[in-house]
Amino acid sequence: MKQILFILTILLINMNLNAQTKRPLTVDDMWAMKRVLEFDVSPDGKTIALTVQEFSFETNKGNKNIWLMNSDGSNLRVLKNSEVNESTPKFIPDGKKLSFIKGAQIWMCDLDGNNEEQLTDLYTGVDNIVWSNDGKKLLFASEVYPDCATQECNKMKDEEKAKEKAEYKVYTDLMMRHWDSWRTEKRSHLFLLDVEKKxxxxxxxxxxxxxxxxxxxxxxxxxxSPDGNEIAFTMNTDKEIATSTNNDIFIINVKDIQQGKETPYKKISGSAGNDNQPVYSPDGKYIAFTSMERAGLESDKQRLALYNRETGELKYVSQNLDISFGGLAWSEDSKHIYYDAAFEIYNSIYKINVETGENNFVLKERVNANATLSGSKLYFRQQQSRLPYEIFSINIDGTELKQLTFFNKNLLDKIEWYDIETFWAEGAEGAKVQSILVKPPFFDETKKYPFIYLIHGGPQGHWNDDFHYRWNLQMFAAKGYVVIAPNPRGSFGYGQEFTDGISQDWGGKVYVDIMNTLDYALQNYKFIDENNLFSAGASYGGYMMNWI
Incomplete structure (x- = not known):
């Protein structure tokens, strides 16, 4: 009996020591996190290549490297690790080599990192890599002057601009700046590379x-296309793109391509809204893409469209689903499409039958993206409020969810934090409004805590179970706050009518949703200090600060 009591005492002491050694999340932790970006699965399904980005606060720089691992998560190793960014890993279709982008050019190497070969040498650089199934051709994008037919012409124009004594730009249309980039005369063009001939x-x-x-x-x-004889791409041909959402899907017959001549292309999409993401079915019968019905609306529901390549028929498979489709991945038998979509505070993975429209969850919880099918498994990135993106796998029937990478485990194990909680309150017109609640580290139910109320931007958007590097809910909580982040009218994941509920009503129903949720929280969570309330938001969230 004494021995048992001794063992229990030791265990309790160890548990207490472990609790005391943990600490709240800090800004330095955020900078130290390794960020898992894009990945690719080898054709035989045995290997995964992925990009991992690290930042240095001291040098104010980031660096991207390429890693390899077995598809079960074992044998993780660095493939490319230099001071030059290496990213966008794509396996050659025969699986014997890996292509990637380094120094704005496409390179190729063996799977042990040796025998590097440079495939492109464009003055304007390259972005993205898409291989044809036979491995003889690839597609990439590059920003060029539209009136230049050669790289020499692009270089000459840049050199002429560099000689000018004054830096200036004359704009004749409304699209002057997009987010943090000034619009220039250059445009991103689609290029085809003959790999053998370069x-x-x-x-x-x-x-x-x-x-x-x-x-x-x-x-x-x-x-x-699977046979390599056709190319599909997304482009907005409207003259005034600053006010247009009219992206369309076009196709090119490879036989029509000639050096130095404009290539004819054909539009296959039918809506006045945003169409994008053309993906060929493995059997070559269909092109699937996502399509918004309404013009000028960035937050419309993304429907699943199917273009029959033989008949030219365009069919909207998800017309009766109140779901906005994200990334698409065909099943190997061309009968189903796996996709991700917002569902409440999650970004879930679904499976839809393209013939019957039957639609089911594969994985409901957490925030999932970039689902890639290989054999009987889906590989994808997953994040949650206490976990930056890592690579996961799951069987296509929704069983055996497995985390494959653990890049930040040692750091995360040192942090004291709680998983998010959610609650629902009644908003305007009786609508149900969901909110995320995060408690501070070392939370004590008997104490009172300052409260911060976070309003998301968009205005169409939503708070979800993610690890955000700007508006990180856990970072706010780490300073001792109880954090609540509501998803009022305008939020994704609750149906299109709920998202549309903010349109032309920025201070109406959404304001009632927000204030009713606040009242509910103060009435039901006695650990919130009513005399110590704060609120914050950016973009539309900043606008709402003036109303609150």
Missing amino acids: NYIDLTLHSNSDVPPLALGSANDFSF
Whole structure:
């Protein structure tokens, strides 16, 4: 008996010591996090290549490196690790080599990192890589002057600009700046590379439109047909793109491509809204893409569209679903599409039958993205409020969810924090409004805590179970606050009517939603100090600070 009591005492002491050694999340922790970016699964499904980014606060720089691992998460190792960013890993279709971008050019190497070969040498650089199934061709994007047909012309124009004594820009249209980038005369064009000959062709020669589009595109806006004879891509051809959401899907017959000549293309999408992300079915019968019905609305529901390549028929498979489709991945038998979509505070993974429209969850919880199918498994990135993005896998029937990478485990294990909680309150017109609640580290139910109320921007957007590097809910809580983040009218994940509820009503129903939620929280959570309340928001959230 004494021995048992002794063992229990030791265990309790160890537990107490472990609790005392943990600490709240800090800004330095945020900088120290390794960020898992894009990844690719080898054709045989045995290997995963991924990009990992690290930052240095001291040097104010970030660096991207490429890692490899077995698809079960074992044998994780660095493949490319230099002072030059290496990213965008893509396996060659035969699986024997890996392509990647380094120094704004496409390179290729063996799977042990040796025998590097540079595939492109463009003055204007390259972005993205898409291989044809036979490994003979690839697609990439590059920013060029529309009136230049050669790299020499692009270089000459840049050199002429550099000689000018004054830096200036004359704008004749409304699109002067997009987020943090000033608009220049250059446009992103789609290029085709003959891998063996190292010859490339500008497929959108002389076009004033961008491929991929400047805004509202996807991570997959150009692709080859399975037989390599056709190319699909996304482009907005409207003259005034500052007020247009009209991205469309176009196709090119590879036989029509000629060096130095404009390539003819055909539009296959039918809506006046945003169409993007063309993905060919493995059997080559369909092109699937996402499509918004309404013009000029960035937050419309993204429907799943199917274009029949033989008949030209366009079908909207998800017309009766109140779901906005995200990334698409075909099943190997071309009968289903796996996709991600916002569902309440999560970004879930679904499976839809393209013939019957039957739709089911594969994985409901957490924030999931970039689902890639290989055999009987889906590989994807997952994040949650206490976990930056890592690579996960799950069987296609929704069983055996497994975390494959643990890049930040040692750091995360040192942090004291709590998983998010949620609650629902009654908003305007009786609508149910969901909110996220985060308690501070070392929370004590008997104490009173200062409270911070966070309003998201957009105005269409939502707070979700993510690890955000700007508006991180856990970072606010780490300073001793109880944090509540409501999803009022305008939020994603609660149906299109709820999202549309903020349109032309910025201070109406959404204001009632926000204030009713606040009243509910103060009435039901006695650990909130009513005399110590704060609120914050950016973009539309900042606008709402004036109302609150």
